[in-house]
Amino acid sequence: MSTEVVLPDREPRRADAPAALSGLLVIDFTRVVAGPACTQTLADFGADVIKIEQPGRGDDTRAYEHAERGGESAAYLSLNRNKKGMALDLANPHARDIARALIGKADIVVENFSSSVMEKFGLDYPSVSSTNPGLIYCSISAYGRSGPFAWRSGFDPITQAESGFMSLNGFADGPPVRTGPPIIDLATGMSACNAILLALAARQKLGCGQHVDVALFDVALAMTGFSGMAYLMSGVNPTRTGNSPNDSPTVGVYEASDGPLYVACANDRLYQRLAAEVFGRPDLLSDPRFATRKARWINRAQLRRIIADIFASDSMDAWIARMNAASVPVGRVRTVEQAFNAPEVRTRQRVCRLPHATAGTIPNIEPPIAMQLTPTVEPSAAPRLGEHTAAILRDRLGYSEQDIERSRRAGAFGEGEPASRV
Template sequence: MESPDPSAAKPKPIAALPARSLARGFNLLDGVKVVDLTTSVAGPSATMLLADMGAEVLKIERPGGGDDARAWGPPFLDGESLWFLSVNRNKKSIALDYSQPDGLDILHRLVRLADVVVVNLPPRVARKLKVDAESLQSIRSDLIYVSITGFGLKGARADWTCYDLIAEGYSGIMDITGDAGGEPQKIGAPAADMLAGQDAAFAAVSALFSRQRTGEGHVIDIALVDSMTRFLSCRIMPYLGSGEVPTRSGGKDSVIAIYQAFETADDPITLALGNDNLWQRFWRAVGQPEVIDEPGLRTNADRRQQRQNIVARIGRILREKPRAHWLTLFCSAGIPSGPINRVDQVVADEVLLDRGLFYKIVDGDRVVPQVGTGIHVDGMSNSPRAVPPRLGEHTHAVLQDMLGLNDAERARLSNHLITRGKAHDV
């Protein structure tokens, strides 16, 4: 007989999270209606930011399968993908096959009521499905149309498919991430997706502000590769001005000397001596003030020339005592430093918890963990208005309340487009 798995009875981290009740939340975008035709991470993260700020987001999903991210697992929580749950709160899900004429008609009727439409289809596919900017702005001329693709709406790569991994490779970030002499590495989170999502949300709000003045719609073109590449501005600019190509160094080649991780007697720390004052404070704090006046170390440019020797010198000092000693000392001296946390340590950070960054939503029989927006308005963190929706959860309510469809019309659509529709074959 097999012994029981000791991890099976171990409580999940969600149990320790503070509970948040559903509430109104931020209302800065109150009255703004968004039709969300996106899947995966970039688009849904953009529309969740808009929803978090008060917009009403209608998430249009394929009947039967829905957003691709609904299948991304394990791990799952009560049968739901945790990736999906991470970027879809505060939305209403409508299951609708708009590749069919009746479904497209319903979609276009929703677009007439919308302020913003967000799409993450290659231009060729968007045109085929009649959800391109020209088609939708012919329905509502002042529409804010937001396209999120891998490579943009124009150019030789416009119709190429793309994921975060591909964008990171194109951008150059993978080539400068990893240990010196090691293999290129992807960032440990979907950075291109999340950056593109932020760009899309920011651009959408900017376009809405412009529309208030001009009454005109806009077409926003966001590319994962562009967003990820812009993230490297502080590495690209030095190359453009000097011709020196950055290389992988394990995060030890910053323009700032010293700015990297160090081992201590137990756990590693990060240390950032970003100016001459901090450099001087450090040597006073460790009891070696005489180093401050050593020739060849007085400016950052000087110290960059001596980086290898300085790193070895600091490393010997820090390995003498444990992390807690150094973090306490440096904090009291006003020297930027910190731990290198694991994810389980991050979510237990009391300061982050106090700022409302991690919580669980309890809604009836559903308990869903969330990572907050991380934005405070008027001294307050946000409150969730709704848990991430189940596939098609709001279809009938939206068709009835927003479009005025009667029972017979909704029943006909249910039999043809909503419950039996197939995924788009494009």
């Protein structure tokens, strides 16, 4: 049985603080995870992001199953904060005219359709950049917009599997494991946001925009990190090591008497503190089996059993207090429920609630970026499908009420759809 999590209202933003990206217009043709994650960050810091969705259905994440409030899913609400919502049927010529007019006024376009979709609509970079040479156009895809694999569609777990990233997750005696959260999607969204900001900086120097191309597979490959680099240097295929990198006996999960802890003694200095100051076991330093990092690795099974027995002798609170006093890295292995109610979350105001037109309020997870002079904008909930269509047409394109009605009758917003659901 689920219960509603009690959250505080958000503390107001400082009224005189500027927004880092204010004045930028972003036309957002993305859906699902990677693209919306990218554009949400732009919106959080003040860009005016207009999210274009298919009438009737909208972003696929609106119907995801994790949780629902006010008719919207947790996935959709978590990825579309601070955006304005517009419904356009891009199969309709009148709707494509509206899209081209908006792109003509935009600083940034972000799209993650399948290959050739934007080209079919006449909304691809070559088609729109000639009339807006300052445009920064970001394409997010599975395998890039060029090359022999550009035609392939793909999703986060597919690229985790194909890049070798998944082969590094899990325990040595088990199968490869995908990450729980869609980590490649989210990292691709971050990479796309970085690419856009780089292109903005370049535009200041060069006086023109450009096309940037970010692919899930490329991000997944890069995220193999030093494991991938080690393979290229040694020719040895890296394997899974579970919770302990390189099967280290001093890094990983140990069970205290009342629950699990994650310990990270990754060097000699920290191991010395753990043995002498936390455990009170100087013999674990003088014993030749454990005196050096190499010796500890060779005798890791023996050392792991000894450490496990020691941790099992006392509670999590007791060990955390001792290890914090000795500056030895340690943390509780928490569930999501425990984490979101932890002091690191609540006292640092990482979660709050926001007003929502149909739900009353919805939860909000704060962006993981803090800027002293240009903090995030005052947040607003993700838009309902087509919520701002009429307002965008009036404010951005100068449409009259008669113009909006003509567009509606022409089917630009979908058959039988009003210009706005407000």
